[in-house]
Amino acid sequence: MPRIGLLSDTHGHLDDRILHHLQDCDEIWHAGDIGNEETAKTLEDLKPFRAVWGNIDGGKLRIWYRENELFVIDGIKIWLTHIGGYPGRYNPKIRSLIYEKKPDLFICGHSHIVKIMRDKKTPNLLHINPGAAGKTGIHKIRTMVKFDITEGAIKDLKVIELGKRA
Numbered sequence: 463m464p465r466i467g468l469l470s471d472t473h474g475h476l477d478d479r480i481l482h483h484l485q486d487c488d489e490i491w492h493a494g495d496i497g498n499e500e501t502a503k504t505l506e507d508l509k510p511f512r513a514v515w516g517n518i519d520g521g522k523l524r525i526w527y528r529e530n531e532l533f534v535i536d537g538i539k540i541w542l543t544h545i546g547g548y549p550g551r552y553n554p555k556i557r558s559l560i561y562e563k564k565p566d567l568f569i570c571g572h573s574h575i576v577k578i579m580r581d582k583k584t585p586n587l588l589h590i591n592p593g594a595a596g597k598t599g600i601h602k603i604r605t606m607v608k609f610d611i612t613e614g615a616i617k618d619l620k621v622i623e624l625g626k627r628a
Contacts, residue, residue, distance in 0.1 A: 463536075463610055463611065463612045463613075464488040464489055464535065464536075464610070464611050465486060465487045465488050465489075465608065465609070465610050466487060466488070466489050466490075466491055466608065466609055466610070466611065467483060467484040467487035467489070467490045467491070467509070467606065467608055468490075468491050468492075468493070468569065468590065468592045468606060468607040468608065468609070469490065469491070469492045469493070469505075469592060469595045469606050470492065470493035470494060470495065470516075470544075470570075470571025470572070470591065470592045470593065470594060470595065471493075471494070471495040471516070471571050471572070471574055471593070471594035471595065471596050471598075471599060472492070472495065472496060472497050472501055472594075472595045472596040473495055473497040473518065473594075473596035473597070473598040473599065474496070474497025474498040474500070474501050474596065475497065475501070475595070475596040475597045475598070476501055476504055476505070477624075479624045479625060480595055480606065480624060481508070483606060483608065483622050483624075484505075484508060484509060487509055487608065488509065488510070489509055489510045489511070489512065490505050490508065490509045490510070490511050490512075491511075491512045491513065491542060491569065492505065492511070492512070492513035492514070493513075493514060493516075493542055493543070493544055493569050493570055493571035493572075493591070493592065494513070494514045494515055494516025494517070494519065494543070494544025494545075494570075494571045494572065495516030495517065495518045495519060495544060495571060495572070495594075495596075496513060496515070496516065496519050496523055496527075497518065497519070497596065498523075499521070499522050499523065502523060502526065502527075512531060512533070512542065513526075513527045513531075513542075514527055514528060514529060514530060514531055514542050514543055514544055515527045515528070515529060515544065516544035516545075516571060516572065517544065517545065517572070529543065529544070530542070530543045530556070531543075532563060532565065535611050536611050536612070536613070536614055537614040538566045538567055538611055538614060538615075538616070539563070539564065539565045539566050539567070540565060540566070540567045540568075540569065541560070541563065541565035541567070541568045541569065542569045542570075543556065543568075543569070543570050544570060544571050544572050545570065545571075545572045546568060546569075546570025546571075546572070546591075547570070548577065548579070548589060548591075549579060549580070549581035549582065549583070549584075549587070549589055550581075550582075550583075560584075560587075561583075561584065564584065564586070564587070565587060566586050566587060566588065567587070567588050567590065567616065568581070568587055568588070568589050568590070569589075569590050569591070569592075570589075570591055571591060571592065571594070572591075573591060574593060574594035574599040574600050574601040575591060575593060575601065576591060576592060576593030576605045576607070576621055577589070577590075577591045577593075578590050578591075578607070578619065578621070588616060590607060590619075592605060592606050592607040592621075593605035593606070593607075593621075594627075595624060597627050597628065598627075599627070601627055602626065602627055603623050603624075603625070603626060603627065604623070604624035604625055604626070604627055605621055605622060605623055605624060606621075606622050606624060607619065607620065607621055607622065608620050608622060
């Protein structure tokens with residue numbers, strides 16, 4: 463039963479609140495716009511770390527991580543990307559692949575807006591955007607998400623508010 467700490471759009475910012483909420487996690491996942499190599503290394507040193515690069519990530523981050531990650535944990539097929547869109551408005555670049563690959567959990571970032579919803583066209587697909595944990599962007603409140611994967615299901619899903627952006 464892994465507990466996942468899910469971040470996006472840190473833009474190079476980590477603080478004690480983020481690190482505190484990751485302490486009881488088994489893995490950390492990052493849906494892009496990590497921001498810099500130091501942020502990635504800090505998270506990698508803390509827990510097992512899965513990430514994709516985002517549109518602001520360059521250099522080594524694009525070498526270390528991929529644009530999309532598909533993987534399976536406890537029977538749940540997971541797709542992690544940065545610019546993914548939302549059910550009914552997926553990024554055209556990957557829309558057909560979502561329906562072809564049929565992930566159970568689709569995670570993206572980019573919008574800085576926390577959103578958790580089911581895709582009505584694909585009833586098994588849960589969409590999660592954890593919002594933005596960093597201090598740069600349009601969001602007013604910094605957020606992250608935590609959840610457990612237990613017996614092939616997402617359980618104890620929580621949105622965590624980390625405080626104001628500024």
